[in-house]
Amino acid sequence: MEILNPKLQVLTNQEVMQALRQIKDQKNSHSTRNLATITYETIQYLENTPCKDQTQENIENFIVEAQKFGRLTKSEVLTMINDPPALPLHIQLIVEDSEERLTETQVDELIELSKKYLHPNSTNTG
Incomplete structure (x- = not known):
């Protein structure tokens, strides 16, 4: 993953975690x-969110299918x-005027979807 212009790029939590892991792995002597x-703290937080199990491929597949x-x-x-929705209420909180749209x-x-x-590692009880 390459961030071309960090001021203009919108990133998913999964992409942020990847970028931070790369920064951590570089252990640059210029790091403060x-x-x-x-x-460290951001990676620790993100590892307790759904993004820890997400892959770039799954995110891209979700985006493609959500376009319909x-x-x-x-x-x-x-x-x-x-923040993957699991209930209709969650969709209502994310999508403005979801009842109409x-x-x-x-x-x-x-x-x-x-x-x-x-949520690739969750059990589908639905």
Whole structure:
């Protein structure tokens, strides 16, 4: 993964974790103690979120399949990647005016896509 322009790039939590692990692995002598602390603490936090099990391929597959809903904004899709929805209420919190923009079937489909691609190690009891 390469961040071309960090001021303009929107990253998923999984991409942030990858970038921070690369920084940590480089152990550059120019790194400050503060950077090392921030890197360590952020990685520790992210390892307790769904992104720890996500892959770039699964994220890309989710994005492709979520495009069929056409009405989702990029920020809504990014939020779903970073905080995968598991319940219809979660979709309502992520998608503005979801009741008007998505049918119940589409909400269920989004939850199934989330389980399939963004929670790859969860058991599907659905």
